[in-house]
Every structure is written in structure tokens, then in C-alpha cells.
Amino acid sequence: MMSDNERPSIRKMIEDKASQKGATNAAEKTMPKLFLICAIISILTTFGIVLTLLFETITFFSEVSIVEFLTSSQWYPMFSDPDYGIRPLLLGTFTIAAIAMVVAIPVGLAVAIYLSEYASDKIRRTIKPILEVLAGIPTIVYGFFALTFVTPVLQAVIPGLAIYNALSPGLVMGIMIIPMVASLSEDAMSAVPQSMREGAFALGATRLEVSLRVVFPAALSGIIASFVLSISRAIGETMIVTVAGGGSPAQGLDITSSMQTMTAYIVQMSLGDAGFGTTVYYSIYAVGMTLFIFTLAMNLLAQFISKRFREEY
Amino acid sequence: MKEVSQETTPGAQTQHLSAPSNLPKREWKNRVFKTIFATAVGFSLLMLLILIIRIITQGIGSLDWQLFTNFASRHPEQAGLKAPLIGTIWMMALTAPISFVLGVGTAIYLEEYAKPNRFTALIQTNISNLAGVPSVVFGLLGLTLFVRELALGRSLIAGALTMSLLILPIIVVSTQEALRAVPSELKQASYAMGATTWQTIFKVVLPASVPGILTGTILALSRAIGETAPLIMIGALTYIAFLPESIMSQFTVMPIQIFNWTNRPQEEFHMVAAAGIIILLVMLLLMNSIAVWIRNKFQRRF
CATH class of the missing domain: 1.10.3720.10 (MetI-like)
Known part of the structure; x- marks a missing residue:
């Protein structure tokens, strides 16, 4: 064949020509390396986070015993005889996250079912961007809204409610997370093949039956993953709880009183109470480490669920 | 899904050739849930609206040069x-x-x-x-x-x-x-x-x-x-x-x-x-x- 004979010579011509262009060659060699360096920086960021937290946490545990950190039920770092038990902060974090989930999961899932199964294309295309606005509002704005609007409104209903409480930031955080649950769950439900719905419709199922008994089970792994990711988001959320949740550690499950979360503690301490090099200073890293471990575990769990239990059609 | 397919198994076919007797109830349920789902959408949009209106009414007075x-x-x-x-x-x-x-x-x-x-x-x-x-x-x-x-x-x-x-x-x-x-x-x-x-x-x-x-x-x-x-x-x-x-x-x-x-x-x-x-x-x-x-x-x- 002609082309087979010619190919090497053309390639050689191209190579000859390319080797004449020193600049092109240099770019060809250096560019991949530059991009590789960029990619490595993202890995270094993770290393940076882990090492930073690890070193400062180790310093903290050289001053406070790890047993006290894990088992003590008191968190009073500013006392003259300080207590460093992480439990009240964990309690506050998970209580507020739970309140948020009570709002976000049912509403978000209902929105997802409506958008994916009931809404027309036009309605879906209108509502989704508006919901994204809700997700794009800075968290400090939600914090402001919780403190200056939701808390006074709730105080009118619940007389014993303190100005700084767990309920108000929990509810507002739930509203903030609705779009996240809705959009991730909707993605999972939209990925269910149309043929499955049509099969069920042909068997005489109503739209509700198709949604709940065909689409929902088929998309379940994605939906559960969206819940887990949302919980992780709620645990890591900072400004709403810092502004509206107050600065006293939880004293039990009383959501009408102040409950400090891990994130709020980190921010409030860095606002000025903690001098560099003090035990209190290192305690924010120990709390940060705990926070990092929980959110990382949640994110890995979400990835595992959506990979392991995915239904392939 | 199981129950849906059970209803239409061949044995039940004669019974359900015409519209199944429970269909009105099922369709009513469908409508009720559709309203619930739509309410959830309405709730989210309402919250966004309240948030924005509240902030505008609160801040508009201080918004000057x-x-x-x-x-x-x-x-x-x-x-x-x-x-x-x-x-x-x-x-x-x-x-x-x-x-x-x-x-x-x-x-x-x-x-x-x-x-x-x-x-x-x-x-x-x-x-x-x-x-x-x-x-x-x-x-x-x-x-x-x-x-x-x-x-x-x-x-x-x-x-x-x-x-x-x-x-x-x-x-x-x-x-x-x-x-x-x-x-x-x-x-x-x-x-x-x-x-x-x-x-x-x-x-x-x-x-x-x-x-x-x-x-x-x-x-x-x-x-x-x-x-x-x-x-x-x-x-x-x-x-x-x-x-x-x-x-x-x-x-x-x-x-x-x-x-x-x-x-x-x-x-x-x-x-x-x-x-x-x-x-x-x-x-x-x-x-x-x-x-x-x-x-x-x-x-x-x-």
C-alpha cells in the first residue's frame, strides 16, 4: 500500500520539522512538568492539612492527656483549672446537625421527587436555578438571619428560648442544606432509566407508585450518599453556629439553650482569647483534627455507598 | 414495585381487566402526595423570599453613599x-x-x-x-x-x-x-x-x-x-x-x-x-x- 510506505517518511518529515523549532520542543517538554507541579500542589494541600493538624494536636496532647480529651464530659478551656473533654462539643455539633437534617432531608427529598418525577421541564428549569441561589448565599448571611430573625420569631413561640440556642441555627442550617439534598438526590433519580418508569406505568402504576417503588429504590444509593454528604456539610458548617449558637458548651440535650459546636469553638477561640503557644491555642487544632476526621469519614462513606451499592442499568 | 407486578400477574388479570377497584384511592393518594411534594418546593422558595425581604427591609435604611x-x-x-x-x-x-x-x-x-x-x-x-x-x-x-x-x-x-x-x-x-x-x-x-x-x-x-x-x-x-x-x-x-x-x-x-x-x-x-x-x-x-x-x-x- 502506498500510504504504508509513505507514513514513516511523512512522520520523519514532521519530526525533522519539529526538531527545528526549539521553542516548540521546549514547550512540549516543560508544559507537562508545570501542570504536574500544579497537580502535586493539590496533594501537598492535603498533606499540609493533615501534618498541620497532626503536629499541633500532638503538642496539645503533650500538655493534656488524650484520655481526658476523649472521656471527660467537661469542656472548660478558659477556667483556671481547665477541662478538655471533647464530648460537649461533639454533642453540640451533632445535635445541631440533627436538627438541620430533620429539616433538610424530608424537604430536600420531597423537592427532589417533585422536580424529578412530577415537574414539567419548564418548571424544573425555572426552580433549579432559584434553589441554587439558596445554596449560594454566604453562610454569614444565614447566621445573621438566624440571630436577628429566626431566634426572635421562635422566642415568641417558645418562651424559654435563649438568645443563643441550638434550635435556631439548626433550623436555618437545614434550610441552607435543602438545595444540596434536593440537587444530589434529583441527580440520582434522574439517572434512573426512563424505560423503568414506562414499564411501571404500563403495568398501571400511578405516578406516586412509580416514584416511591421504582425510582426511589433504584436511586437509593445516590440518595443515601446525598444524606451523608449533607450531614458532613452540617458538621463542618461554621458561621451560622458561631453567630447564632453561642459560646457555651452543651449541658445535655436542651436545644433551647446555647450549644457550642466544634467549628464555633475554633472560630471563637481564634477571635482573640487564645494567645499563640498556649494550651488553648493548641486545643483549636485538636478540635480541628476531630472535625477533620469526622467530615473525612463521612465523605469517604458517601463515596463508598454510591460506588458499592450503585444499581447499574 | 413488587406489589405493582403482583396486581397484574396472569391469575389476577380477569379480575383487573376493567380499571382496578382501588384505582380511585390510589390516584387520590397520588394527588395528595403531589401536593405535599409541591409544598416542599414552595416552602424552600418561601424561605428564600423571607430571607431576602427581611434583609432588604432591615438594611435599606442604612444603604447610603x-x-x-x-x-x-x-x-x-x-x-x-x-x-x-x-x-x-x-x-x-x-x-x-x-x-x-x-x-x-x-x-x-x-x-x-x-x-x-x-x-x-x-x-x-x-x-x-x-x-x-x-x-x-x-x-x-x-x-x-x-x-x-x-x-x-x-x-x-x-x-x-x-x-x-x-x-x-x-x-x-x-x-x-x-x-x-x-x-x-x-x-x-x-x-x-x-x-x-x-x-x-x-x-x-x-x-x-x-x-x-x-x-x-x-x-x-x-x-x-x-x-x-x-x-x-x-x-x-x-x-x-x-x-x-x-x-x-x-x-x-x-x-x-x-x-x-x-x-x-x-x-x-x-x-x-x-x-x-x-x-x-x-x-x-x-x-x-x-x-x-x-x-x-x-x-x-x-
């Missing part, structure tokens, strides 16, 4: 946003190029150069996990690495580097999607003309994907503009009555000033905070509109 020309003050009626406004612009001007170069570079490496091996998989997993790290943890990293170890102090550049790392995963993921959307025919044609890999990327792939990349970057920056916690961590919350002069200057930004005013007990400061929020939301709206405009105007479908 003085807000832009005055520095922060102990007196709410004289308090202004000059320093945080300029600080936010500085912060964006520094964060945008750093995060753009790093993010787009990483994405080009992953999409165009990387071989499908363990190392590539590691970078990819790493990026999706970084996206889930709480922003306050990035603040701890910035405090230790940039403020203390690299001795940048509580400066603009320390804040901008922290912010860049924070939004890096968002830019990488959106750039990867934009690069993937370029059809391989375009690349093949370029290679067939004798172009090298880099020439193909620079002259064919990047021009075709630039609208997607820009949209993703602007959306990432609009996340950064509202971030508060990481900058509090690196110590941006100080009383600032001067404008930044260099990248080593101390600074404050809009969300931090809003946080400061929200934390004060006086009602008047809450009103100024609301006015600040209006300005912040308008900035966000502008950025998002530009992103949507770029997407609609320049995005080519292949």
Missing part, C-alpha cells in the same frame, strides 16, 4: 464599608489568578497528560476529598502554614493563598468537565495537521473550553467572596481604618465586617450589617450573572 466612603466606626450611623469593600476587591484580584493557574493547570494535567495509573487516581480522589473539607480547617492550615511558617503575617497574600487552596477543588472539577466536553475529533484533527500535544491543548482544546472554564472559575470565586471562617482564622478580624497598600498589608473583607456588626448587641449595627449584606448579595448576583452570560453567549455545543 456614606456606607461606601466611611471606615468602620463605633457609631453605627457613621459606620462604613470602605476598608472591607476594597479589601474584598484586593482579595478577589489576588485569589483569582492564583487559583485559576493552579486549578486549570491541575485539570489540564489530569485530562490531557496523566496516564490512567494509581498516581492519577490518587490526585483525583484527593481533589474530591479536599472539596469536602470544612472551610474552617483550611483556615487552620492557612494560619499555620502561611501566617506563621512562611511568616507572611496576617496579610492579604496569606488570605488569598488560603482562599485559593479552598476553591481549588471547585475550579479543577469544573475545568475538567469543560475540557472533557471538547470532542476528540477536534483534537484528532489537530494532531493530523502535525500539531504537538501542547499546541493542540493551547490552540484547540483551551479556546473551545474557555467559556466553561471561566464560568466555573467565577462561580468558585463567588464562593470565596462570601467565605468568612478561614479569614477569621488567619486573623483578618481587626479594626481596619486604612486601605491595603500592598499584598503584605493587613486587611478586612465584607463578610468579616458583616460578622463583626452582627456580633454587636445594638440593633443599629444589625441594620448596617443588613445593608452590608445587600451589597454583598448584589456583588454575588453580578458575578453569577456574568457567569451565566458567558455560559449562554460563548458556550458552543459540539
